[in-house]
Amino acid sequence: MSELMRVATSRRGFMGLGAAGLAAAVAGSPAQAAKVATKAKIVIIGAGAAGTAIANRLADRLDGAEITLVDGRKQHLYQPGLSLVAAGLKPAGYVTSQTTDWLPSGVSLVAERAAAIDPEAKTVSTEGGQVLAYDYLIVAPGLVLDYDAIEGFSLDMVGQNGIGSLYAGPDYAAKTWQAAQKFTEEGGVGLVMRPETEMKCAGAPLKHAFLVDDIANRGVGSGKYEMHYAAPQGSLFGVPIVAEKVRMLFQDRGIETHMQHTLKSVDPGRKRATFEKKTGDEVSLVELPYDYLHVIPPQRAPEVIRESGLSWGDKWVDQGWVECDPQTMRHRRYPEIFALGDVAGVPKGKTAASVKFQVPVVEDHLVAAIEGKEGTATYDGYTSCPLITRVGRAMLIEFDYKNNLVPSFPGVIAPMEELWISWLMKEIALKATYNAMLRGKA
Amino acid sequence: MNELTLETMIAVFEEMFGRGLFWVMVAVAVVITVAYIYVLVRDRAMSMRKFLWAQLSMPFGAIAAVLFVQAITDSGFRDIGGPVDLIVLLGVAALGAGGLSILVYTAQSLLRGKETS
Numbered sequence: 001m002s003e004l005m006r007v008a009t010s011r012r013g014f015m016g017l018g019a020a021g022l023a024a025a026v027a028g029s030p031a032q033a034a035k036v037a038t039k040a041k042i043v044i045i046g047a048g049a050a051g052t053a054i055a056n057r058l059a060d061r062l063d064g065a066e067i068t069l070v071d072g073r074k075q076h077l078y079q080p081g082l083s084l085v086a087a088g089l090k091p092a093g094y095v096t097s098q099t100t101d102w103l104p105s106g107v108s109l110v111a112e113r114a115a116a117i118d119p120e121a122k123t124v125s126t127e128g129g130q131v132l133a134y135d136y137l138i139v140a141p142g143l144v145l146d147y148d149a150i151e152g153f154s155l156d157m158v159g160q161n162g163i164g165s166l167y168a169g170p171d172y173a174a175k176t177w178q179a180a181q182k183f184t185e186e187g188g189v190g191l192v193m194r195p196e197t198e199m200k201c202a203g204a205p206l207k208h209a210f211l212v213d214d215i216a217n218r219g220v221g222s223g224k225y226e227m228h229y230a231a232p233q234g235s236l237f238g239v240p241i242v243a244e245k246v247r248m249l250f251q252d253r254g255i256e257t258h259m260q261h262t263l264k265s266v267d268p269g270r271k272r273a274t275f276e277k278k279t280g281d282e283v284s285l286v287e288l289p290y291d292y293l294h295v296i297p298p299q300r301a302p303e304v305i306r307e308s309g310l311s312w313g314d315k316w317v318d319q320g321w322v323e324c325d326p327q328t329m330r331h332r333r334y335p336e337i338f339a340l341g342d343v344a345g346v347p348k349g350k351t352a353a354s355v356k357f358q359v360p361v362v363e364d365h366l367v368a369a370i371e372g373k374e375g376t377a378t379y380d381g382y383t384s385c386p387l388i389t390r391v392g393r394a395m396l397i398e399f400d401y402k403n404n405l406v407p408s409f410p411g412v413i414a415p416m417e418e419l420w421i422s423w424l425m426k427e428i429a430l431k432a433t434y435n436a437m438l439r440g441k442a
Numbered sequence: 443m444n445e446l447t448l449e450t451m452i453a454v455f456e457e458m459f460g461r462g463l464f465w466v467m468v469a470v471a472v473v474i475t476v477a478y479i480y481v482l483v484r485d486r487a488m489s490m491r492k493f494l495w496a497q498l499s500m501p502f503g504a505i506a507a508v509l510f511v512q513a514i515t516d517s518g519f520r521d522i523g524g525p526v527d528l529i530v531l532l533g534v535a536a537l538g539a540g541g542l543s544i545l546v547y548t549a550q551s552l553l554r555g556k557e558t559s
Binding site: 089433 | 453514515523530
């Protein structure tokens with residue numbers, strides 16, 4: 001009896017919370033400031049995670065602003081889901097939606113690619129020949145995958161002859177699983193690599209290696225396959241404490257590492273990948289055999305950015321990321337320009353989690369500028385990575401510019417522990433949180 | 443997370459289930475809870491007979507809830523990795539047990555009416 005009553009009490013308590021939530025939702029957030037009236041012209045290049053989220057937040061904060069999104073792509077991609085698609089855990093459709101599904105009313109979409117930016121004249125030209133003048137510009141076009149940099153490789157190979165590349169999009173991620181699945185059933189040598197440039201979600205190649213290893217282990221079984229991981233860097237992850245943990249996990253799983261190895265070419269006929277290996281000042285070529293190869297190409301800022309004079313002149317010169325202040329995301333030479341997401345020239349920060357924390361900062365500084373004030377919000381480099389270590393477990397790793405771990409749930413969810421709860425978050429809560437972020441609600 | 447407010451939580455839940463389904467689920471939970479309180483107030487007593495059935499249903503509710511969560515997340519018991527995972531597992535089981543027992547008790551009370559004996 002007392003047990004039932006206790007459950008009933010707690011359930012009522014829970015429902016009371018729900019009722020309070022309903023009341024709050026109906027009343028609207030009390031913290032919401034009054035809208036700022038302005039005639040400012042704001043152009044946002046890119047309708048990905050960053051562009052869509054900032055468009056929604058600005059539409060919420062500003063009254064009368066002319067907000068224009070420029071993006072030629074009709075499909076919106078939930079990119080954090082690509083790892084799951086490439087492991088056969090979700091269908092390709094899991095990551096796709098329409099760009100227009102997420103746009104608020106009052107924001108106009110120019111469904112064309114941006115062709116040129118003139119930061120002096122403050123205009124953006126599109127491929128269709130439209131010229132858009134702006135008072136404020138937010139550049140969030142994402143990045144480009146430079147597959148041409150890998151000799152002998154082309155995207156039409158993905159899915160055949162043991163070649164995968166999940167970064168290329170949902171269909172390629174699904175084809176990647178076709179190739180990976182064959183390997184997990186038949187065994188052989190699996191080879192996962194990462195590029196030498198900055199990249200989207202540096203945890204993704206590790207996740208893919210862990211997932212394919214786990215599925216092969218449950219499939220063809222240990223002893224029938226080998227997993228190898230090659231990276232141009234000297235360590236497995238940019239954050240030293242995480243790199244050490246991954247090194248131990250790789251050792252535990254028997255995943256062999258090839259550090260200081262940069263992929264240069266692929267010979268699909270002979271199933272050999274050629275790497276440039278650095279030992280001190282010496283550079284040599286090394287051939288590694290594979291039955292399954294996962295390719296992640298070098299990544300760079302889109303040409304429109306590199307040709308606009310917005311890139312760093314002394315950093316990442318081969319990659320062209322936007323020269324912005326790492327704390328405010330504001331361009332260092334053109335204060336009316338902000339960068340968000342993958343294209344921003346900040347260390348780390350090419351993840352949806354970074355976007356979630358960068359967007360409110362840009363919103364604060366942009367709205368303050370419109371009001372003739374100085375913004376106060378800062379971005380400390382926060383990013384997070386639910387680092388999947390097998391189907392069913394992940395480590396929730398959160399860190400900042402200084403390589404400090406910054407756990408959201410200290411004492412509850414241990415950052416360096418392989419946990420089921422972190423996997424549950426990745427599988428259930430992450431996409432919902434991402435979608436809420438797109439709508440400017442999280 | 444920078445701001446885990448109630449509004450954010452509601453937005454996330456709406457995205458998780460779809461706005462319609464989420465509020466339908468909230469409404470169903472509210473209706474069952476209200477009905478449960480109604481029969482308790484109406485009967486002015488707990489019926490031990492109905493409560494016995496409610497108690498017997500609890501393990502089924504607990505197991506069903508755990509298996510449901512595992513099925514929709516491609517995971518299993520072998521993935522329990524730390525204390526917090528056990529707490530989550532027991533929490534899911536407790537929710538399933540409590541929810542089903544309240545449902546069973548309320549359904550019996552509403553269908554069979556007040557016991558006269």
